[in-house]
Amino acid sequence: MKRVITYGTFDLLHYGHINLLRRAKKYGDYLIIALSTDEFNEKKGKHSYFNYEKRKSLLESIRYVDLVIPEKNWEQKVNDVKEYNIDTFVMGDDWKGKFDYLKKDGIDVVYLPRTPKVSTSKIKKDLKLQGK
Ligand code: C2G
Secondary structure, three states, X not given: OOEEEEEEOOOOOOHHHHHHHHHHHOOOOEEEEEEEOHHHHHHOOOXXXXXXXXXXXXXXXOOOOOEEEEEOOOOOHHHHHHHOOOOEEEEEHHHOOOOHHHHHHOOEEXXXXXXXXXXXXXXXXXXXXXXX
């Protein structure tokens, strides 16, 4: 069984996130999402609209997703790939090169093109402009 992992906040879930998860799943049979906790989001300088539990339940309803675990810090990836026997690590290419250090543990590191024209911050900005 090929096991894939990806990391993120996934707030205001949108089709860019789904496109990433659909493509990530193609690299294996089992896809884990390490979901940024509310506390870690603060460290990332993000304040999510939905809290961790709500974001987790949304992700667990997606057919491509097999497991959601908490992402509590930047450093846990090295342990996660060992603990969960990961074969492939997948992220959007806004992170290109940032996680190549995982290759030394024999992990395939894949950066996928982001879906253009959609992001959580754009959704928030556009809604604000519409006064909603
Ligand atoms: N994404 C994408 N296309 C978009 C928006 C997002 O492919 N239009 C991808 C991102 O590249 C990322 C994933 O969807 O791989 C989740 O996006 P975010 O929630 O913004 O993730 P981020 O805050 O970058 O968290 O340790 C890594 C961090 O937790 C990554």
